[in-house]
Amino acid sequence: MPSIVGYEMGTAGQPVRRVVRPLRRLEPDEVLLRVAGCGVCHTDIGFLYGGVRTRHAPPLILGHEISGHIEDAGRNAAARIGDGVVVPAVLPCRACPLCRAGRPTICRAQVMPGNDCDGGFATHVILPARDLCRVPGAGEDADAPVGSVAGLTLRHLAVVADAVSTAYQAVARSGLTRGDLAVVVGLGGVGGYAAQIAAERGAAVAGIDPDPRRLEGAAASSVGLALDPSAHSGRELKARVAEFARQTGAPETGWTILECSGTAAGEKTAFGLLVPGATLLVVGFTLESVEIRLANLMAFDARALGNWGCAPELYPEILEKVLAGKIDVLSQTELRPLVEIQAVLEEVADHRAGRRQVLTPSGAEEVS
Amino acid sequence: MPSIVGYEMGTAGQPVRRVVRPLRRLEPDEVLLRVAGCGVCHTDIGFLYGGVRTRHAPPLILGHEISGHIEDAGRNAAARIGDGVVVPAVLPCRACPLCRAGRPTICRAQVMPGNDCDGGFATHVILPARDLCRVPGAGEDADAPVGSVAGLTLRHLAVVADAVSTAYQAVARSGLTRGDLAVVVGLGGVGGYAAQIAAERGAAVAGIDPDPRRLEGAAASSVGLALDPSAHSGRELKARVAEFARQTGAPETGWTILECSGTAAGEKTAFGLLVPGATLLVVGFTLESVEIRLANLMAFDARALGNWGCAPELYPEILEKVLAGKIDVLSQTELRPLVEIQAVLEEVADHRAGRRQVLTPSGAEEVS
Numbered sequence: 157m158p159s160i161v162g163y164e165m166g167t168a169g170q171p172v173r174r175v176v177r178p179l180r181r182l183e184p185d186e187v188l189l190r191v192a193g194c195g196v197c198h199t200d201i202g203f204l205y206g207g208v209r210t211r212h213a214p215p216l217i218l219g220h221e222i223s224g225h226i227e228d229a230g231r232n233a234a235a236r237i238g239d240g241v242v243v244p245a246v247l248p249c250r251a252c253p254l255c256r257a258g259r260p261t262i263c264r265a266q267v268m269p270g271n272d273c274d275g276g277f278a279t280h281v282i283l284p285a286r287d288l289c290r291v292p293g294a295g296e297d298a299d300a301p302v303g304s305v306a307g308l309t310l311r312h313l314a315v316v317a318d319a320v321s322t323a324y325q326a327v328a329r330s331g332l333t334r335g336d337l338a339v340v341v342g343l344g345g346v347g348g349y350a351a352q353i354a355a356e357r358g359a360a361v362a363g364i365d366p367d368p369r370r371l372e373g374a375a376a377s378s379v380g381l382a383l384d385p386s387a388h389s390g391r392e393l394k395a396r397v398a399e400f401a402r403q404t405g406a407p408e409t410g411w412t413i414l415e416c417s418g419t420a421a422g423e424k425t426a427f428g429l430l431v432p433g434a435t436l437l438v439v440g441f442t443l444e445s446v447e448i449r450l451a452n453l454m455a456f457d458a459r460a461l462g463n464w465g466c467a468p469e470l471y472p473e474i475l476e477k478v479l480a481g482k483i484d485v486l487s488q489t490e491l492r493p494l495v496e497i498q499a500v501l502e503e504v505a506d507h508r509a510g511r512r513q514v515l516t517p518s519g520a521e522e523v524s
Numbered sequence: 525m526p527s528i529v530g531y532e533m534g535t536a537g538q539p540v541r542r543v544v545r546p547l548r549r550l551e552p553d554e555v556l557l558r559v560a561g562c563g564v565c566h567t568d569i570g571f572l573y574g575g576v577r578t579r580h581a582p583p584l585i586l587g588h589e590i591s592g593h594i595e596d597a598g599r600n601a602a603a604r605i606g607d608g609v610v611v612p613a614v615l616p617c618r619a620c621p622l623c624r625a626g627r628p629t630i631c632r633a634q635v636m637p638g639n640d641c642d643g644g645f646a647t648h649v650i651l652p653a654r655d656l657c658r659v660p661g662a663g664e665d666a667d668a669p670v671g672s673v674a675g676l677t678l679r680h681l682a683v684v685a686d687a688v689s690t691a692y693q694a695v696a697r698s699g700l701t702r703g704d705l706a707v708v709v710g711l712g713g714v715g716g717y718a719a720q721i722a723a724e725r726g727a728a729v730a731g732i733d734p735d736p737r738r739l740e741g742a743a744a745s746s747v748g749l750a751l752d753p754s755a756h757s758g759r760e761l762k763a764r765v766a767e768f769a770r771q772t773g774a775p776e777t778g779w780t781i782l783e784c785s786g787t788a789a790g791e792k793t794a795f796g797l798l799v800p801g802a803t804l805l806v807v808g809f810t811l812e813s814v815e816i817r818l819a820n821l822m823a824f825d826a827r828a829l830g831n832w833g834c835a836p837e838l839y840p841e842i843l844e845k846v847l848a849g850k851i852d853v854l855s856q857t858e859l860r861p862l863v864e865i866q867a868v869l870e871e872v873a874d875h876r877a878g879r880r881q882v883l884t885p886s887g888a889e890e891v892s
Contacts, residue, residue: 253775254777254778254801259778259801259825261825262777262778262800262801262824262825264777264800407621409622409630409632410622410627410630415818418819423818423819427818432630432632433622433627433630438818438819438821438822439822440819440822441819441822441823442817442819443817443819444817444819445815445816445817445818446815446816446817446818447813447814447815448813448814448816448818449810449811449812449813449814450783450791450795450806450813450814450816450828451786451791451806451808451809451810451811451812451830452830453806453828453829453830454806454807454808454809454830454831454832455809455830455832456630456830456832457627457629457630457830457831457832457833458830459827459828459829459830460818460821460827460828460829461821461827461828462819462820462821462822462823462824462825462826462827463822463825464822464823464824464825465825
């Protein structure tokens, strides 16, 4: 394998373009990963069309939601050759004071594929070996079954790298527990998992999204109350959620609100749902500003917690839940050939994709 | 003592008016407190002139920053007669699930004098006995010395009820520790104490306030860097604080930002100082909205914590620090006769008062 075939963003707003990168020599702690799948995230759309800048200037191969097999490794990581792995979307350095103080997600030397270096919209990606999360029982074949869910493969597990794990850390930070009330604003890639994970913890879950397909999907599974924000005022939404809390026996205070839409409108809706002792998780990202009464945090003795990525330590337990079917990724995910990347990016940008799109290299890249 | 003389808010925006309330019978758990001092807080000004509504509709005697002597008590609280006490500004019920779960500041049955019931701009106030914080060594005379600070009296300790304790809980919640960097936005009644308390914890403290008198006062004591926000852009302010962090050996991440101005401008300044892992405490209150990029909490893996009042459990340790002179209230406080209340309220509303104004009944109320 003398080269990597990928699709790079040359200029924001322009179509990605196929590139062939010569394979460089691996550093002692690096691995060469053969990509099984790479999910398309709202963040990629932000880089491409939303004015968000990548930390490493373009041209850059995007994609940070990666699963794959370790095909080659530097001398310190040779034992990992053959492993099927999920790649945490944010890879901390493990050496700096912040990492040593247990704050890996704000490590200043962190590496996010497709942001700090070439990412996973490619046949291969070179990454630091540390913290790649081994998938038990993943053989060499990316299409072979993994875990106990029929049809689940290493390719689908790409979404664990970011969409599932980001939602998981956000819910974990909130301290949500059995009998609590969770409201998920934005039931897309991350929000859908936030709803599932909150329900798996035993919370009553309300979901808010203007997209009727998402509302239906969520209502069919983890969400007990599905609300379209365009059909209600902020006051009505809050009243409906309060009624739902009463019906489910959840408290009228201390709600957990997960803002996963990454839109100013969603943020406004989420902030408007604050009650005494509430915890708002800011999970989605947007460059937009929003006009809010920030002092309501004081009046409600509430808190707003930002959530960036997910600490690698949490990945094994997340993966375990996914492999056991406690978190359903299969029905939320659609595998698409990597060669169709431009069409897929446009579908996601235009909100035409109902499920998380995972790009899968298949050999076709080599000759296209 | 057959009656309480006080000054009630009849209609917001109008001058307060002297009233004589007949003394009602005390409930078994209530006490009659003879007021030694009652501080004038930004919150009172909000009720009077800022459109903020009291939970108990007017007419109402305002004032929630109270010290005094227990003069009479219901049958369950008789042992407390004679105690000199500081009254926590927020008195939780101690019986509800939230109180039992350790969340007294969001107790739905909490009583805040001057908001839920008549407050301390009066000769006396009737309050639940629970959680009134005893001042060791406070005799019957409100003008007698207390603690080890020359000139300090029970009257001055009124400010412990809210300004000091609110700042104390906010700093405690932030987790601020030796070697950290704290930035206090708004060096008024609460912010000045936040700066002192942060410095007492061993943090390097920067202060931001447009009032040159406050900047000078803060720079003379606890604040190592005093900045006028009107003289700098948001970017410049952040650069100056970062330079201060480098000079003092504080980290470039994880700053603690205490928004104590209770203004939209201050909130915008405070939010603009977010760095990775930052903790923003929202301590000041305003009805104004502010336009911010909320998703920066996500991008910085930062958090914004609202702070309402202070849990009664913290008062003994706060009082100990004040009585020992580790937190200076004397130089921050000006005692004023209660009969001058209207003039004092107007001075505070117009930002003409340099120090916290504490209204002190003196007997003149009886005959005026």
